[in-house]
Amino acid sequence: MAATAAAVVTRPIAPEQASLWSDAWRRLRRNRLALAGVIYLTFVVIVALVSAVWTPYPTFQVGVGIPYAAPNTHHLLGVDGLGRDTLSRLMAGAQISLIVGIGTQILVLAVGVPIGLAAGYFRGAFDQVVTFLINLFYGIPDLLVALILVFLLGPSLTNIIIAIAVTRWMDMARLVRGQTLSLREREFIEAARAAGAKPAKILFGHILPNALGPIIVQATFGVPAAILFEAFLSFLGLGVPPPTPTWGGMAAEGIVTIRISPAMVIAPSIALSLTLMAFNFLGDGLRDALDPRGRR
Amino acid sequence: MTRSTRADAAKRLPAPILQVKDLQTQFLTHDGIVKAVDGVTFDLYPGESLGIVGESGSGKSMTALSLLRLVPDPGKIVGGKVLFRDQDLMQISDEEIRDIRGRDIAMIFQDPQSSLNPVLQTGFQIAEAMLAHKKATKQQARQRTVELLKRVRIPAAESRVKDYPHQLSGGMRQRAMIAMGLANAPSILIADEPTTALDVTVQAQILELLADLNQELGTAIMMITHNMGVVAGLCTRVLVMYAGQIVEQGPVDQIFENPQHPYTWSLLKSIPRVDALRHERLRSIEGLAPDLLRPPKGCRFHPRCPFRVEKCLTDLPPLTEVKPDQLAACWVTMDRAKKEMGADHLLDIRPGAASGLEPGKIIP
Numbered sequence: 001m002a003a004t005a006a007a008v009v010t011r012p013i014a015p016e017q018a019s020l021w022s023d024a025w026r027r028l029r030r031n032r033l034a035l036a037g038v039i040y041l042t043f044v045v046i047v048a049l050v051s052a053v054w055t056p057y058p059t060f061q062v063g064v065g066i067p068y069a070a071p072n073t074h075h076l077l078g079v080d081g082l083g084r085d086t087l088s089r090l091m092a093g094a095q096i097s098l099i100v101g102i103g104t105q106i107l108v109l110a111v112g113v114p115i116g117l118a119a120g121y122f123r124g125a126f127d128q129v130v131t132f133l134i135n136l137f138y139g140i141p142d143l144l145v146a147l148i149l150v151f152l153l154g155p156s157l158t159n160i161i162i163a164i165a166v167t168r169w170m171d172m173a174r175l176v177r178g179q180t181l182s183l184r185e186r187e188f189i190e191a192a193r194a195a196g197a198k199p200a201k202i203l204f205g206h207i208l209p210n211a212l213g214p215i216i217v218q219a220t221f222g223v224p225a226a227i228l229f230e231a232f233l234s235f236l237g238l239g240v241p242p243p244t245p246t247w248g249g250m251a252a253e254g255i256v257t258i259r260i261s262p263a264m265v266i267a268p269s270i271a272l273s274l275t276l277m278a279f280n281f282l283g284d285g286l287r288d289a290l291d292p293r294g295r296r
Numbered sequence: 297m298t299r300s301t302r303a304d305a306a307k308r309l310p311a312p313i314l315q316v317k318d319l320q321t322q323f324l325t326h327d328g329i330v331k332a333v334d335g336v337t338f339d340l341y342p343g344e345s346l347g348i349v350g351e352s353g354s355g356k357s358m359t360a361l362s363l364l365r366l367v368p369d370p371g372k373i374v375g376g377k378v379l380f381r382d383q384d385l386m387q388i389s390d391e392e393i394r395d396i397r398g399r400d401i402a403m404i405f406q407d408p409q410s411s412l413n414p415v416l417q418t419g420f421q422i423a424e425a426m427l428a429h430k431k432a433t434k435q436q437a438r439q440r441t442v443e444l445l446k447r448v449r450i451p452a453a454e455s456r457v458k459d460y461p462h463q464l465s466g467g468m469r470q471r472a473m474i475a476m477g478l479a480n481a482p483s484i485l486i487a488d489e490p491t492t493a494l495d496v497t498v499q500a501q502i503l504e505l506l507a508d509l510n511q512e513l514g515t516a517i518m519m520i521t522h523n524m525g526v527v528a529g530l531c532t533r534v535l536v537m538y539a540g541q542i543v544e545q546g547p548v549d550q551i552f553e554n555p556q557h558p559y560t561w562s563l564l565k566s567i568p569r570v571d572a573l574r575h576e577r578l579r580s581i582e583g584l585a586p587d588l589l590r591p592p593k594g595c596r597f598h599p600r601c602p603f604r605v606e607k608c609l610t611d612l613p614p615l616t617e618v619k620p621d622q623l624a625a626c627w628v629t630m631d632r633a634k635k636e637m638g639a640d641h642l643l644d645i646r647p648g649a650a651s652g653l654e655p656g657k658i659i660p
Contacts, residue, residue, distance in 0.1 A: 187410040194366055194405075195425045195476065196398035205424070209415045 024213075027289040034285020037278035044275055048094040055088035060243050068261040078263040080253060089245035090267055096246045097227045097275060100161055104226035105219045107165035108172045113215065115169075116176025117203045121184050130177070134170045142167040146229070147238060155241045160233065164226045175218050179211035213290035220286055224279035231272055247272045312339035313483055313516055314363070314401075319376035321355075321362045330588045332358040332371065334540035337615070340484065345510050345517040347531035347548065349524060349563070351585050355540035356520045360486045364401060365393050399429040402477035406489040408469035412461035418472050419445070419457030425479040444475040448505060467498035474505065478515070485509075486518045491526060503530050524567055528552060536560045539586050539596040542615060546622030556624035556631065558601045562645070582646055595627065602642065602650040603633040609653075 028034055056076075057064045065079035072078070077086040119130040137145070149163035183189065184207065192206050233239040234248030242249060247268040254264025321333035333355045340346055348356045361367050363378055363385065378385040380400070385393060397403075405411040413421060422444060423437040432440060438457075445453035448471040461469055470490060477485050487506065491499040507530050510517050519531055527534050527548060534551055536544040536559065544557040555561045562581045583600040586592055592599050598608040607627045615625040628651075633639040637650040 187405055187407060188413045190366065190368075191403075191405055191411040191473070191476075192413070194364060194397055194403040196394050196396070196428050197424075198394065198428070201424075201428065206413050206416075210413070212415075 024286075024289040028285050031285040031288065033281040034289075037281035037285065040274060040278040041282065044094050044278075045098065047091050048098050051088075051091035051095060055085075055091050057085035057088045059084070059088050059092045059245055068257060068264075070261060071263050077267045078261055080250070080261075080264055081257060086250070086264060086267055089250060090247070090271055093245045093247045093250060093268060093271070094275075096157070096240055096244065097230065097272070099157065100164065100230040100240075101223040101227040101279075103161040104164045104168060105222045107161060108169050108222060109215070109219060111165070111169045112172025113176050113208070116173040116178075117180050117207060119173070120177040120180025121199070121203055121207065123181075127177070130173065134174055137167070137170045142229070143232075146233060150233065150238050155238060157240050157244075160230055160240055163233075164229050167229070168222060168226065171222065172215070172218055175214060176211060179214060180207050183207045183210050217283055217287045217290060220279060220283035224276040224283075227272070227279075228276060310342055313342045313380070314340040315377070315379040316340075316359075316363070317377040317379070319359065319362055319378065320374045321358050321367055321371055322374050323371045325370060325589070328589050331540050331591070332588065333362055336376070336537075336540075336542055338535055338542065338545060340516055340518060342483065343510070343514040343516055344533060345507070345519060345531045347519045347521060347527035347534040348537060349521055349527055349534060350537035351522060353585055353588070354537040356522075356537050357488055358540075359537070360403070360488055360518065360520050363486070364397050364403060366397075366403075395429065398425055398477075398482070399431070399480045400482050401484040401486065402480070402482040403486040403488065404470075404473045404477045404490050407493045408466060408473050409461075409493065411473055412469055414461055416460075417457070418459050418461055418464065418469075422472065422476045422479055425476050429480055431480050440479070441475075444479060445472070447478070447509075448472070448475045450475075466494050467501060470494060470498075470502055471505065474502075474509070478509065478513070481513065482515060484516045484518060486520070488520045489522070490519075491521075491523075499526075506530060524552075524563060536563070539591055540588060541596060541625065542623075543597065543626070544622075544624045545615070546619070550619065550622050554619070554630070556618045556622060556629045557597075557626045558603050558628070558630065558633065559597050560624075561630050561633075561639070562600075579645060595625070598647075600647055602645050602647060603628045603630075603637055603639065604648050604653050605651055606653065 028038075051059075061084065063083040064085050065075045065083055067079060067081050067083045069075060069079040075085050075087065077090060080086055080089070115130055119127040145167050146163045149166060150159060153159040153162065180203075189202060189206060192202050197205070230239055230246070231248030231251070234246045235252040237249075237252065239248055240246050250268040251265050251272075254261065254268070258265050316336060316338050319333055319336040320331070323330040323332055336355070336359050338346075348359065350356045358367065358371070362373050365373065365385065367373060373386060376386065380396070383392075385396065388396075412418060419438070419441045422441045423434070426432045426437040426440065427434065431437075441457055442453050445456055450456050450468055450471050456464070456468075461472075464472060470493075474490070477487075485506075490506070491502050494502060503526060506517060506519075509515060510530075517530070519526065521527060531548050534545065534548050535542050536551075536557065538559050544551065544555065544560045551560060552564065555564055559581075562579070565579045566581060568578055581600055586596055586599065594610045595601070595604070595608040595613050598604045601608065605628060611627070613625045613627045615623045618624045618626075618629055618631075630639060633650065639650060642650055
């Protein structure tokens with residue numbers, strides 16, 4: 001009787017089943033910049049998908065228009081020096097940017113998270129080796145590492161992703177290690193150990209879910225960094241080899257003739273900038289949404 | 297009590313489920329070795345509820361953590377045996393001790409707020425305790441979780457299963473922790489100050505729940521607390537710890553009635569009583585708990601003891617039987633202190649006051 005009475009009283013007062021994630025999503029939607037970022041990125045993803053099956057002109061075909069032609073009704077963003085349609089190439093370039101950005105972060109997560117978890121939880125010699133490696137990689141300039149790797153492995157999409165991931169995994173490993181170091185001292189980890197949980201269960205079942213917020217934010221900021229780095233490599237001529245269209249490569253081709261046909265540089269630059277900005281807005285929004293202290 | 301009835305009583309006692317022998321846990325710090333647990337020996341019998349009392353830093357929590365080899369980092373178990381089901385828990389492999397944790401010996405912690413994982417559903421965490429030991433299928437675990445929550449009297453258990461810890465009250469969280477502890481029907485439940493973080497009325501409910509579970513399920517409970525009231529309410533036997541050692545042990549009634557170690561005596565004297573006379577002052581124990589980096593020579597309690605004699609300054613008293621079933625580690629014991637030093641009428645409780653061995657008069 002007492003139990004049912006208590007049930008009647010407590011149930012309606014208790015908040016809706018608000019998990020951390022639905023709560024975060026609610027707060028993210030209220031952030032206009034983040035929402036704009038999400039909408040723009042959805043658009044970019046759709047463009048990238050569409051470009052795989054359809055573009056106004058074939059991406060690789062030269063001579064579809066007059067070389068260096070300015071934007072006109074047939075070629076909305078003009079034509080490049082080889083007579084290829086810039087809009088078509090811009091659309092296809094979105095694929096490369098997204099694949100590089102997301103692929104790199106998947107690699108970074110796959111490497112950084114387990115290493116960070118293990119180093120923070122087990123500490124000792126393994127942690128010392130990991131910390132040393134992190135510091136070592138921070139010490140060497142990113143560009144040098146990437147250049148050497150691309151040079152050794154040869155320029156291809158996969159190798160570019162690997163090369164960028166090699167220069168980026170430390171951020172994630174260091175973040176996760178730090179989170180783990182503080183979480184491992186929490187009482188619920190001791191309670192889990194006292195309940196007989198195995199180390200793998202503690203790492204991935206208890207510590208990781210608690211560190212997921214910062215990890216997601218870090219990964220979201222990592223995507224535009226990787227995209228920019230790829231564009232930079234392409235601009236230097238060390239990115240995904242031509243004729244595959246990449247935004248960095250397109251800007252590099254256009255820069256020489258910027259006075260004749262500025263659209264060749266401006267179009268990929270704006271596409272790149274907007275994408276980077278959208279990811280950063282999304283990252284900012286996620287950081288606010290996933291931070292329990294900033295709960296409004 | 298004559299010899300033959302004593303022997304009969306011994307026969308009636310079942311074999312101990314857990315035997316701790318000369319357990320030693322030390323912390324290696326920059327300043328030296330801290331002996332947090334220093335030669336602790338005791339037995340735990342099936343189905344009993346044993347209280348371990350002592351001040352902060354007396355080694356009671358470390359004793360409990362040592363049993364499951366959960367001592368935090370600079371700490372090391374350097375000696376002793378813990379016999380459970382014919383195996384020494386200190387010698388078995390990491391995998392074997394992991395199987396015992398939570399399955400045979402479960403533990404619940406002080407602060408239910410922080411001992412539940414905030415991002416996981418409460419019911420999921422309880423079910424997980426069963427799945428970790430492959431005690432049940434997912435389906436069974438889910439069903440049994442609801443049963444357990446009902447058993448620890450959480451109202452509307454069916455819907456509470458999906459709640460996150462922040463949606464539960466402090467008392468309910470501790471109930472959930474107890475449910476998790478009981479998930480695999482362990483033979484021993486170690487409760488490390490389970491009521492400290494709760495308010496008084498909820499404390500009483502939790503203690504009542506533990507007492508009922510002890511009766512109904514026959515789970516042996518090891519209750520770690522600094523609260524004599526908790527011991528009086530729940531336990532049948534009690535160990536009193538001081539500076540990493542057991543100074544007195546025995547049946548709760550007997551020890552409350554007639555403590556033999558001056559420390560136990562002082563502890564009991566320092567409990568506020570509702571029926572105290574107006575002019576009676578509440579007594580605290582003079583001095584501070586010893587620095588375990590440099591424990592005092594002789595009896596560890598002698599710097600604070602009103603009844604100390606010369607021998608206490610130099611020789612560590614062994615834990616010996618002073619009354620039937622009651623052991624105390626003291627050269628003087630309270631019987632003698634009462635007879636010879638007038639302990640019952642003592643007003644001045646400064647160290648050495650009753651025995652005349654006051655601080656200024658100590659001859660090194």
